[in-house]
Amino acid sequence: MAAQLDLSQAALRGLSDKLYEKRKTAALEVENVARAILRAGDRAKLDALVSTLANDFVAMPMPNHRKGGLIGLAAVTVALAGTADSKLDDIVPPVLKCFADADQRVRYYACEALYNIAKAARVAFVRHFPDAFDALCKLSADNDPNVQNAAHLLDRLVKDIVTESVEAFDVAKFASMLRERIGVLNPYVRQFLVGWITALDSVPEIDMLTHLPDILDGLLNMLSDPNREIRQQADGALGDFLAEIRGEGVRAHRGADLGALAGILVGRCGGSGDEFTRVTCINWLREFVSLAGDTPRLVPHFASIIGAVLPCMSRTEAKVRETAARASEELLASTTAAAKACARGIGEIESAGGLDLPGILAALKKHAGDGAKGPTRLEALRWYAALCDGSPETVRRLSLDASGVGALDELLASLGHDSDEVVTRAMRVLGSLGAGEEADFDVVVRRVVTVFASDGGDLLERRGSTVVRTLCAELGAERTYCKIASIVREGGLVSGDEGRELDFAAAMVEAMNLILLTAPECAGMRASLSGLTLSKASTSSRGTDHENATGARLFLALYPCWCHSAVSTVALCLLSRAYAHAAHVARSMGDAESEVTVRALVQIDQLVHLIESPIFANLRLRLLEPNRHPDLMRGLHALLMLLPQSDAFRTLHARLGAVPTLALSRLDVNDGEDSGTGTKSGGTGGCLDGGEVDLEALSATYAEVRGRHVRAAEERRVRTMRGRG
Numbered sequence: 001m002a003a004q005l006d007l008s009q010a011a012l013r014g015l016s017d018k019l020y021e022k023r024k025t026a027a028l029e030v031e032n033v034a035r036a037i038l039r040a041g042d043r044a045k046l047d048a049l050v051s052t053l054a055n056d057f058v059a060m061p062m063p064n065h066r067k068g069g070l071i072g073l074a075a076v077t078v079a080l081a082g083t084a085d086s087k088l089d090d091i092v093p094p095v096l097k098c099f100a101d102a103d104q105r106v107r108y109y110a111c112e113a114l115y116n117i118a119k120a121a122r123v124a125f126v127r128h129f130p131d132a133f134d135a136l137c138k139l140s141a142d143n144d145p146n147v148q149n150a151a152h153l154l155d156r157l158v159k160d161i162v163t164e165s166v167e168a169f170d171v172a173k174f175a176s177m178l179r180e181r182i183g184v185l186n187p188y189v190r191q192f193l194v195g196w197i198t199a200l201d202s203v204p205e206i207d208m209l210t211h212l213p214d215i216l217d218g219l220l221n222m223l224s225d226p227n228r229e230i231r232q233q234a235d236g237a238l239g240d241f242l243a244e245i246r247g248e249g250v251r252a253h254r255g256a257d258l259g260a261l262a263g264i265l266v267g268r269c270g271g272s273g274d275e276f277t278r279v280t281c282i283n284w285l286r287e288f289v290s291l292a293g294d295t296p297r298l299v300p301h302f303a304s305i306i307g308a309v310l311p312c313m314s315r316t317e318a319k320v321r322e323t324a325a326r327a328s329e330e331l332l333a334s335t336t337a338a339a340k341a342c343a344r345g346i347g348e349i350e351s352a353g354g355l356d357l358p359g360i361l362a363a364l365k366k367h368a369g370d371g372a373k374g375p376t377r378l379e380a381l382r383w384y385a386a387l388c389d390g391s392p393e394t395v396r397r398l399s400l401d402a403s404g405v406g407a408l409d410e411l412l413a414s415l416g417h418d419s420d421e422v423v424t425r426a427m428r429v430l431g432s433l434g435a436g437e438e439a440d441f442d443v444v445v446r447r448v449v450t451v452f453a454s455d456g457g458d459l460l461e462r463r464g465s466t467v468v469r470t471l472c473a474e475l476g477a478e479r480t481y482c483k484i485a486s487i488v489r490e491g492g493l494v495s496g497d498e499g500r501e502l503d504f505a506a507a508m509v510e511a512m513n514l515i516l517l518t519a520p521e522c523a524g525m526r527a528s529l530s531g532l533t534l535s536k537a538s539t540s541s542r543g544t545d546h547e548n549a550t551g552a553r554l555f556l557a558l559y560p561c562w563c564h565s566a567v568s569t570v571a572l573c574l575l576s577r578a579y580a581h582a583a584h585v586a587r588s589m590g591d592a593e594s595e596v597t598v599r600a601l602v603q604i605d606q607l608v609h610l611i612e613s614p615i616f617a618n619l620r621l622r623l624l625e626p627n628r629h630p631d632l633m634r635g636l637h638a639l640l641m642l643l644p645q646s647d648a649f650r651t652l653h654a655r656l657g658a659v660p661t662l663a664l665s666r667l668d669v670n671d672g673e674d675s676g677t678g679t680k681s682g683g684t685g686g687c688l689d690g691g692e693v694d695l696e697a698l699s700a701t702y703a704e705v706r707g708r709h710v711r712a713a714e715e716r717r718v719r720t721m722r723g724r725g
Contacts, residue, residue, distance in 0.1 A: 006033045006045065015057060015068030023068045027075040034079035050076060050087055054094040063103045070095060070106075070113040077117040084117075085124035091117060092128045099135040104144040111139070111150035118157055123165040125158075130173060132158060133196075137181055140192035148188070155192065159199045166205040174200070175211035182218025187227045194222065194233045201240055209244055213260040217268070220281065224274040231276075238280065242287060258288055262301045269308035275317040282312060282320070286327045289334050299338050303359030305331060307366070310380055314373035321375070328379055335360065335383075336390045357391065361398050361407060368426070369410035374419060381414065381425035388432035396436045400443055408433075408444075412451045415467055416459050423466050431474025441475060445483045453493035453504045460504075464511040465519075472521040478554060481525065484512065485561035499712040505564040506709070510603060513568035517575065517610055528554050529576045530618065551576065559698055563705035566595055567603035570635065571610070574619060581695050583635035585702060589642060594713035595706070596642060604639055605648040611636075612651060623659045633659070 007029065014026030030049070037045045053076065057069025073091045077084045084091075095117065098110035114132065118125045125132075136158070139151040162169050174196075181193060197215060201208040222234035245256050265281045265288075273281075285305050288298055309331060312324035338355045364387075366372070367380035384407070388395050399407045411433075414426035434444030448467060452460040471480045487493070488508050494501040516522045528551040555576050562569045566589050573582035589595045610616060622629045636656060643649040 006036065007049075015053075015072055016062065016065045017068070018064050020067075023064075023071055026068065027071040030072045031075035031079045034076045038080060038083065046076075046087065047090075050090050054090065058094040058098065063106055066098060066101065066103075066106050067109045070098060070109045074113040074116040074120075077120045081120055084121045088117075088121055088124055088128060092125075092131070096128075096131055096135045099139050104142075104147055107139065107142065107144070107147045108150050111147065111154050115150075115154045115157055118154070118161060122161055123168055125161055126165045126168040129158070129162065129169065130177060133174070133177060137189060137192055141186045141188040155195070159196070163199065163203050166203060169206070171200070171206055171208070171211065175208075175214050178211075178218075179214040182215050183221065187225065187230055190222055190225065190227075190230050191233060194219070194230070194237055198233070198237050198240065201237070201244075209241065209256040212241055213257055213264065216261060216264050220264075220268055220273075220277055223277040223280060235280070238284075242284060245291070246287060258291070258298050259301050262288055262298065262305060266304045266308040269312055275320055278312065278315070278317070278320050279323050282309060282323045282327050285309065286323075286330055289327070289331045300356050302331065302335055302338070303356045303363050306335075306360055306383070307363035310363070310367045310376045310383075311372075313379050314376040325379075328383075332383060332386055336386060339387070339391045339394075357387075357394060358398055360387070361395065365407040365410050368407065368414060370413050374422070377414065377417070377422055378419075378425060381411075381422065381429055384411075384429045385425060385432060388429060392432065392436065396433050396440055399433055400440055408447055412447055415448075415451060415463055416455075420466065423463055424470060427467055427470035428474065431471060434471075434475050441479070442483065445471065445475075445480065446487055449484055449487045449508070450493060452508065457504060457507045460507055460511055464508075465515055468512060468515050469519050469521050472515075472519070477522045477525050478528070481512065481516070481522075482554070482557040484508070485558050488564070489561045498708070499716055502564065502709055502712050505561070509562055509565040509568045513562065513565065513571055514606070517571060517615055518613075525554060526575060526615065529572070531577060560701050560705070563702045564709070565603070566706065567600055567607060569702065570639070571607050574611075574616070574632075574635065578695065579629060579631035579635055581698065583631045583638055584699065586635050586638035586642065588702075588706075589638075592706075592710045594710050594717075601643065604643055605646065608639070608643070608648040608652045612655070620655070623655070626659050 011026045011029040011033075014022045015030070017023055017026070030053070034046065034049060037049065050073070053069045053072040057065045057072060060066060060069070073095055076087070077091055080087060092114070095110055095114050098106050098113075101107050101110065118132075136151055136155055139147065140155070142148050142151065178193060178197065181189065184190065184193075197208065197219070200206050219234050219238055222230055223238075225231050225234070245258070262285065265284050268281045269278060269285070285308070289302075289305065291298060306328075309324050309327045312320050313328065315321055315324070335355070339357065341355075361384075364380045364384050367376050368384065369377075372380065384395075408430075411426050411430055414422050417423055417426075430444050430448065434441045448471065452464065452467075468480070468484070488505050491501055491505070494504055516525060531551060555572070555578075558572060559569070562572045566585060569585050570582050573579070573585065589600065611619065619632070622632055626633045633656070636652065640649065640652050640656065643652065
């Protein structure tokens with residue numbers, strides 16, 4: 001065999017010698033022989049030489065034979081130099097096979113051999129890069145430090161060759177290999193992979209951004225690696241990519257699939273991970289949002305980004321919360337800008353798919369419901385309110401359509417939240433939704449009243465004032481009151497139990513009555529009902545007639561509903577200066593035992609204290625002329641007689657005792673008398689003057705409604721007695 005290969009027997013023996021120096025000497029002879037064969041152009045001898053080294057040395061079970069074969073194959077490649085390309089297919093595979101050898105010295109010499117082969121072949125070696133990369137990746141985690149050092153030297157050389165030979169390098173195949181390995185947990189492999197990513201990303205001719213979706217998740221995983229150096233390397237690589245996406249690097253962000261990247265980041269925000277990883281993901285999303293103006297194709301992904309950022313505002317980590325808050329603010333600004341652009345029909349955004357407003361509202365709906373934590377819920381409601389301001393018609397249509405987003409349930413559920421701010425924000429959104437057409441207004445107010453009726457009155461007691469006042473502020477007090485009164489009067493809010501229906505109606509009226517008498521939002525209504533004007537210029541008789549007519553219409557709209565509460569009816573009549581009817585209602589409360597309940601007495605107590613407030617200052621001044629307002633005196637005395645001797649009794653008694661004695665002495669006992677229905681208005685100058693209101697009809701309405709309450713109370717008493725029996 002030696003003669004056929006032109007190798008001496010000493011060289012063949014030397015290749016398998018246990019001493020490195022003898023193997024090296026033999027390798028020099030192999031190199032010289034290979035050069036001679038190359039000069040002679042004897043292809044067959046060259047093939048035989050390579051085959052002998054691969055099969056009779058590298059493939060042998062004896063470690064020293066394998067070591068000699070490796071150094072021999074490297075020597076042949078060095079001899080071939082620029083013409084090595086034709087033999088690399090026979091030389092490289094046997095060498096790479098030894099990377100997995102059980103003998104650590106064989107692995108070391110395999111690295112050394114491949115180093116020399118790659119150095120000699122240069123660009124021709126790139127064709128074998130995938131196999132070499134796979135072998136190096138495995139060897140980077142070798143447990144022998146000498147092998148690791150040799151692998152690192154080879155790795156640096158291969159990187160240099162690849163960066164010099166970009167045209168011959170298959171980036172797509174490399175990205176596929178990265179994707180398969182990027183999830184490995186071994187720290188040495190991770191360092192190896194990040195090193196390659198960073199090296200290739202630094203080459204202007206190689207576009208790694210295009211393949212970033214394949215490796216982003218793995219890089220993010222490395223941010224939580226226990227090894228600090230790996231975390232820093234991964235963070236550095238991510239920072240470089242982000243700089244390129246911003247357009248600050250050599251390439252602009254046009255080549256990056258930002259939509260795919262956003263999907264990965266969104267998943268990581270909501271998944272498990274440490275604080276630093278989550279903050280990094282949110283910051284990336286912030287950068288993406290800032291690019292939305294230049295990259296309209298990102299706009300359709302806003303919905304998923306919102307769904308990822310909002311929950312982060314309730315995380316326990318302060319840094320995550322702060323970053324999420326900034327991201328939400330910037331995202332909201334970009335979303336409202338995109339919504340306006342879509343409304344104007346700007347082509348780029350439309351062609352990119354447009355703003356997914358239904359998707360955004362669906363995300364907000366999810367995070368505005370009971371399952372969301374406080375800060376997230378507040379932010380979702382803030383978003384909703386901002387979108388209502390920016391795109392009211394579209395948001396209204398999508399939110400109130402039960403077949404669409406249908407966010408009313410979540411918004412209404414927020415009314416029972418412990419946080420006042422959550423309730424206020426939810427009501428602002430509901431107010432915006434109801435501010436459109438009459439049908440929208442009706443849906444919102446009706447659903448609010450239905451929610452009050454559905455939980456036995458607990459929500460009404462806790463949040464009734466806030467909800468009703470906010471509706472008044474957002475939708476108009478008179479409009480809101482008239483609609484609620486109409487809904488309560490219609491009934492059907494509590495199915496199957498008239499007693500519970502009537503109880504709710506009474507509770508609703510009592511709550512609304514207190515708001516009417518005290519809330520600043522209802523000041524205009526109080527002025528209309530009392531016949532006062534808010535403008536000093538409105539003093540003409542024509543103006544007064546108009547104001548009386550307005551007050552009368554309001555009174556007529558409220559009265560049938562107010563009849564569900566006798567004391568509230570008295571208060572409404574006192575406010576509207578219908579003193580005769582107020583006296584009639586107060587006196588009629590004594591006709592049925594069920595009317596004078598503890599609840600009614602508490603309301604009378606409350607009314608007495610309100611009479612002492614500025615709201616009823618005009619009423620108190622009328623007590624200076626009892627002969628002109630006898631029905632007022634009768635009504636107040638009726639309330640006095642209904643009260644037990646309490647603080648309220650003494651307060652009202654003292655007030656009535658302050659009425660001028662001389663005026664009382666002139667009071668005609670027959671003044672203001674009627675047939676017992678309180679149908680005289682008494683010329684009080686209130687909104688009921690002028691004949692617009694048929695008090696007789698009102699008395700009939702009151703009697704009918706109170707009769708239902710009396711019968712329901714009696715039925716309840718009978719059931720209770722039977723239950724005890």
